[in-house]
Amino acid sequence: MAYAQSTQSLNINLEKESEDESIYLHSSVPGVSQTNGLQIERKIEERYLDKATPELCYSLESYRNTNNLTENVPSIRCYFIKKCQFPEPLCTTSTNINQVADKRFLERCTQKTRDLYQNIINEVINRQAPVILCSNGKNEREKRIIIGYKHQSIHHFFSSTSDLYHFYSLFSPRKFVEQFSNGVTITSIYLSELSHLKNRISLGEAITQVMREASLIFCLPITSLQPLFQQNVLSIQETTYSYCGMVFAHHFLNRLGSEYEALRACLDPNKPANQQLLLMMKKRLRQDTFNREYVLEIVKSQPILLKILYVNFALSHYIMSADKKTGPTLSYQRITSELVLSEKEIKDAIKKTVTTDHELEVFNSFLTFNKSILKTNFFQPTKISIAFRLDSTFLSPVEYPQIPFGMFLIIGSEFRGFHIRFQDISRGGIRIINSRNKEAYSANLRNLFDENYSLAATQQRKNKDIPEGGSKGTILLDADCQDKASIAFEKYIDSILDLTMTGLYSPGIKEQLIDLYGKDEVLFFGPDEGTAFMMDWACQHAKSRGVKHWKGITTGKNESLGGVPHDKFGMTTHSIHEYVTGVYRKLGLKEEEITKIQTGGPDGDLGSNEILVSKDKTIAVIDGSGVLYDPSGINRGELVELAKKRLTISHFKTSLLSSSGFQVLIDQNDVKLPDGEVVTNGLKFRNDFHLSKYAIADLFVPCGGRPESVDLTNVKMLFNSSGHPKFRIIIEGANLFFTQEARIYLEENGVILYKDSSANKGGVTSSSLEVLASLCLTDSEYQELMIPGESGTYPDFYLNYVKNIHEIICTNAELEFECIWRENKQTGKPRSQISDEISFEIVKLTDELQETSLWDNLTLRKSVISSAIPKVLINQLGILEIFERLSVNYLKALFGSYLASRYIYYFGVNASKISFFEYMNEFLLDGSRF
Numbered sequence: 001m002a003y004a005q006s007t008q009s010l011n012i013n014l015e016k017e018s019e020d021e022s023i024y025l026h027s028s029v030p031g032v033s034q035t036n037g038l039q040i041e042r043k044i045e046e047r048y049l050d051k052a053t054p055e056l057c058y059s060l061e062s063y064r065n066t067n068n069l070t071e072n073v074p075s076i077r078c079y080f081i082k083k084c085q086f087p088e089p090l091c092t093t094s095t096n097i098n099q100v101a102d103k104r105f106l107e108r109c110t111q112k113t114r115d116l117y118q119n120i121i122n123e124v125i126n127r128q129a130p131v132i133l134c135s136n137g138k139n140e141r142e143k144r145i146i147i148g149y150k151h152q153s154i155h156h157f158f159s160s161t162s163d164l165y166h167f168y169s170l171f172s173p174r175k176f177v178e179q180f181s182n183g184v185t186i187t188s189i190y191l192s193e194l195s196h197l198k199n200r201i202s203l204g205e206a207i208t209q210v211m212r213e214a215s216l217i218f219c220l221p222i223t224s225l226q227p228l229f230q231q232n233v234l235s236i237q238e239t240t241y242s243y244c245g246m247v248f249a250h251h252f253l254n255r256l257g258s259e260y261e262a263l264r265a266c267l268d269p270n271k272p273a274n275q276q277l278l279l280m281m282k283k284r285l286r287q288d289t290f291n292r293e294y295v296l297e298i299v300k301s302q303p304i305l306l307k308i309l310y311v312n313f314a315l316s317h318y319i320m321s322a323d324k325k326t327g328p329t330l331s332y333q334r335i336t337s338e339l340v341l342s343e344k345e346i347k348d349a350i351k352k353t354v355t356t357d358h359e360l361e362v363f364n365s366f367l368t369f370n371k372s373i374l375k376t377n378f379f380q381p382t383k384i385s386i387a388f389r390l391d392s393t394f395l396s397p398v399e400y401p402q403i404p405f406g407m408f409l410i411i412g413s414e415f416r417g418f419h420i421r422f423q424d425i426s427r428g429g430i431r432i433i434n435s436r437n438k439e440a441y442s443a444n445l446r447n448l449f450d451e452n453y454s455l456a457a458t459q460q461r462k463n464k465d466i467p468e469g470g471s472k473g474t475i476l477l478d479a480d481c482q483d484k485a486s487i488a489f490e491k492y493i494d495s496i497l498d499l500t501m502t503g504l505y506s507p508g509i510k511e512q513l514i515d516l517y518g519k520d521e522v523l524f525f526g527p528d529e530g531t532a533f534m535m536d537w538a539c540q541h542a543k544s545r546g547v548k549h550w551k552g553i554t555t556g557k558n559e560s561l562g563g564v565p566h567d568k569f570g571m572t573t574h575s576i577h578e579y580v581t582g583v584y585r586k587l588g589l590k591e592e593e594i595t596k597i598q599t600g601g602p603d604g605d606l607g608s609n610e611i612l613v614s615k616d617k618t619i620a621v622i623d624g625s626g627v628l629y630d631p632s633g634i635n636r637g638e639l640v641e642l643a644k645k646r647l648t649i650s651h652f653k654t655s656l657l658s659s660s661g662f663q664v665l666i667d668q669n670d671v672k673l674p675d676g677e678v679v680t681n682g683l684k685f686r687n688d689f690h691l692s693k694y695a696i697a698d699l700f701v702p703c704g705g706r707p708e709s710v711d712l713t714n715v716k717m718l719f720n721s722s723g724h725p726k727f728r729i730i731i732e733g734a735n736l737f738f739t740q741e742a743r744i745y746l747e748e749n750g751v752i753l754y755k756d757s758s759a760n761k762g763g764v765t766s767s768s769l770e771v772l773a774s775l776c777l778t779d780s781e782y783q784e785l786m787i788p789g790e791s792g793t794y795p796d797f798y799l800n801y802v803k804n805i806h807e808i809i810c811t812n813a814e815l816e817f818e819c820i821w822r823e824n825k826q827t828g829k830p831r832s833q834i835s836d837e838i839s840f841e842i843v844k845l846t847d848e849l850q851e852t853s854l855w856d857n858l859t860l861r862k863s864v865i866s867s868a869i870p871k872v873l874i875n876q877l878g879i880l881e882i883f884e885r886l887s888v889n890y891l892k893a894l895f896g897s898y899l900a901s902r903y904i905y906y907f908g909v910n911a912s913k914i915s916f917f918e919y920m921n922e923f924l925l926d927g928s929r930f
Contacts, residue, residue: 385412423469429528467893575762600704630661
C-alpha cells in the first residue's frame with residue numbers, strides 16, 4: 001500500500017511490506033508524539049519487534065530528514081526493516097557476538113561498535129533489567145543512547161521511548177534496532193535538541209533524565225494514562241505513579257459503605273445463607289460501583305490533583321543518586337521547587353477540586369495509598385516492575401477481619417500481583433492466574449486481592465503443623481499476555497527482592513531504598529498453579545542477587561538444587577489420600593469398589609498423583625482440556641500412562657471407553673453424547689460438569705479448578721431430585737473450590753466433607769522441611785547430602801529425608817483426621833467448622849507457648865525439637881548442633897507449633913488446663929508417643 005496526501009502541510013505515508021523486508025516513510029513533526037491517527041512505530045513494534053525469537057526476528061534502521069527543522073512543520077522519517085540472517089547453524093546459547101549477530105550487522109559495524117555491543121550482550125545475559133548506556137554522537141549537539149534487553153521481556157518499548165525523549169524536547173535523526181540469536185535486543189538512538197525550542201535543561205541533563213526514566217518506561221511502557229504523558233500534561237513519573245495509584249484505588253476503595261456494615265450486623269452470622277447473601281452483595285457492589293473504566297475517568301479528569309499527590313509520594317521515597325554527577329530528575333526538581341502541602345492541606349485541596357462524592361473517594365484513596373507505602377523500588381534505576389511494600393492496616397476490618405502481617409503490590413507490563421502473609425516468617429505458593437477471554441480477565445481482576453487474601457488465610461490455617469505462618473502470592477496475567485507467565489513471574493520475584501534486600505548492593509539493585517518499615521524481611525516462595533517449573537529459576541536468581549538464604553527461598557525446586565519436588569514425590573497427595581483412606585476405614589469401605597470423580601487431570605501435580613496412588617473406579621476426570629467420562633470406569637492403565645507422562649485427557653485413547661463413555665474437549669461444540677444429549681459448548685460443559693447430571697459418585701476429589709466453583713447459589717445442584725447428595729464423600733485437594741457456606745450446607749445434608757486447609761497440607765509440610773534442611777546444612781554439606789551426583793544418583797541422606805517427610809505428612813494428616821472425626825461425633829458440628837477451630841486454636845496456642853517458661857526447660861526443649869525434626873537430620877548433625885545453627889526465633893516457633901498441634905489433636909479444641917498439665921507431664925516422660 002502506498003499513498004500520499006497533498007494539503008497545506010506535508011503529509012506523506014508510504015508503506016511497502018514483504019516477509020523479508022519492509023519500508024515505511026511518513027511525515028511527522030519532530031519531537032512531538034503522535035496521539036491520534038497513524039502511529040507507525042506502534043505498528044512496527046507490534047508486527048516486527050515485540051515478538052522477536054531467535055528463529056524469526058527483524059532489524060530496524062530509521063532516519064529523519066533534518067534539513068530546515070522548524071516549529072510544527074513535518075519532516076520525513078523512514079524505517080527500513082529486514083529479516084535477520086544469522087550464521088548457520090543457529091546459535092542460541094553463545095555470548096560471542098560473531099556467532100549470534102546478524103550477518104549484515106557484522107559486515108557494516110565498526111570494531112568500536114562491535115566491542116560496545118559485545119559488552120552490552122554480556123550484561124544483558126546476566127541481569128533482568130535493561131542495560132542503558134550513553135556515548136557521544138557525531139558532534140557536540142548529539143548524544144547516543146544504547147539500550148539492551150532480552151527478547152519479549154517488554155512490549156511497546158520502542159514507541160514509548162520516543163514519547164520519553166519527546167517530553168524533553170529532543171528528536172532522533174537516526175535510530176537502530178539490532179537482534180541477536182541468543183535472545184538479546186539492542187536499540188541505539190541518536191538524540192539532538194530542536195534548535196527552535198528553548199529547552200528547560202541542557203542536552204546533557206535531558207539525556208541523563210531519559211536514561212534514568214527509561215526504567216519506568218521499561219516497567220510500564222503503555223498505560224491507560226499514557227495520553228497525559230504524550231501531551232506533556234504529566235511527567236513520566238507522575239503518569240506512572242498515577243497509574244499505580246489508580247490500580248490501588250480500583251482494588252481497595254471502600255465500596256461497601258455503612259449500609260452494608262449495618263446489614264451485616266443485623267444478620268445471624270451462624271446461618272450460611274446470610275453469609276452467602278452478604279458475599280453476593282459485596283461482589284455486586286464492587287462490580288457495579290467503582291469499576292476500572294469509572295475510576296479511570298475520574299483520575300484523568302484531575303491532573304492537578306495527581307501532581308499534588310505525586311509530590312506527597314515522591315518526597316517520602318525519592319532516592320538521591322549516589323553518583324554526584326547525576327543530579328535529581330527534572331520531576332524531582334519541580335516538586336522541590338513547589339509548595340509542599342501537609343496531609344490536611346491535600347485533603348482540603350481534594351475537597352475544593354472534586355465535584356462528586358465518588359471523585360472524593362477516589363482521590364482520598366490515593367492519599368491512603370501514599371500513607372500505606374513503607375518502601376518501593378519506584379525510583380530504582382534497575383527495576384523491571386514496580387513493587388510496593390504496604391502497611392496492611394488500611395484494610396477494612398469489615399471485609400478483612402484478620403489483617404495481614406505484610407503485603408506487597410507488584411505492577412508490571414504483563415501482569416499485576418499481590419503477596420500476602422499473616423506472620424513475619426511465612427510460607428506459601430505463588431499462583432499464576434490465566435484468563436481464557438476478556439470477560440474472564442475482568443472477573444479475575446475484580447476478585448484478585450480477595451482470592452489472594454483467601455488463599456493466604458487458608459494457608460495460615462493449613463500451616464498449623466509447621467513453624468511458619470501462611471502466605472500466598474498471585475500473578476494475574478494481562479488479557480493480552482496469557483503467554484507471558486515466565487516473564488511475569490521473573491519480574492514479580494525480582495521486584496520483591498528489590499524490597500527485601502534494602503541496603504544491599506547486587507546486580508539488581510544499585511542504590512539503597514527509603515525504608516519506612518525499618519526491619520529485615522525474609523519471604524519464602526513455593527510452587528502453586530502454573531509456577532512449579534519456575535522455582536529453580538527463582539532460587540538461582542536469588543543466589544545471583546546475593547540473597548543469604550537463597551537455598552531455601554523457594555521450595556519444590558528440582559533435585560539438582562537440593563529441592564524436594566511436590567509433584568515428583570506426591571507430597572500434597574500423601575496428605576489428601578490419608579483423609580480418603582481414613583474415611584474408608586471409618587465406614588468399612590473397600591477402595592476398589594468406590595466410584596470417584598476428580599477435577600484436575602493427569603497433566604497436573606495433584607491430578608496425576610491422585611491417579612497414581614488410588615485404586616478406585618474413576619468415572620470422570622475434568623482437566624484443562626475437557627471432560628473424560630465413563631460410568632463403567634475409565635481404563636486405569638491408560639489413565640496411569642497419561643499421569644506418568646503428564647498429559648491431559650485429550651490424549652486418552654477413546655477406543656478404550658465403554659459405549660456409555662465420552663470425551664468432550666473445550667474447543668468442541670455441538671457434540672452428541674451416547675445418551676443423545678448435545679453439548680453445544682465444550683468449554684461451558686467442562687466448567688459446569690461437576691454440577692451436571694453425570695457427576696454422581698461415591699467420592700469427589702477436586703484437585704484443580706477455580707476458587708468458589710461451588711457456593712450457595714449452585715450447591716443444590718450437587719443433590720438429585722429427591723434431595724440426596726450426588727457425592728457421599730468430598731475430600732478437597734484444590735484450595736477454595738467450595739465456599740465455607742457451601743461446605744456447611746453439604747455437611748448438614750449428609751455429605752462427609754474434609755476441607756482444603758486440613759486435607760491438602762502435605763505440600764506445605766514438605767516445603768517447611770525442605771527449607772529446614774537448607775537452614776541446618778552448610779553449603780558443602782548441602783551439596784554432599786541433598787544434591788544428586790553427576791550420574792543422577794540420589795545421596796542416601798536425601799532419600800531418607802524424603803522418606804521422613806512422607807512419614808511426617810501422613811502422621812500429621814492422620815492425627816488431624818482423627819481429631820476432626822472425633823469432634824464431629826461428640827459435638828455434631830460440621831467438620832469444616834471444626835477444621836477452622838482446630839487451626840485457630842493451634843495457631844493461638846503456638847504463639848502463647850513461645851512466650852512461656854517451657855522453652856527454658858532444656859530437657860523438654862530437646863524432646864520437642866527431636867520429635868519435630870526428621871530423624872535422619874538429627875542423626876547427621878545431632879540435636880545440639882541443630883540448636884546452634886537455627887535461629888532462636890525459628891526454634892521457638894518450631895517448639896510451639898509442635899507442642900500446640902499435638903496437644904489439640906490428642907485432647908481437642910475444648911480441652912481444659914488440667915488436660916494440658918497432664919499432656920506436659922506425659923511429654924516429659926515420653927515425648928515420642930506424641
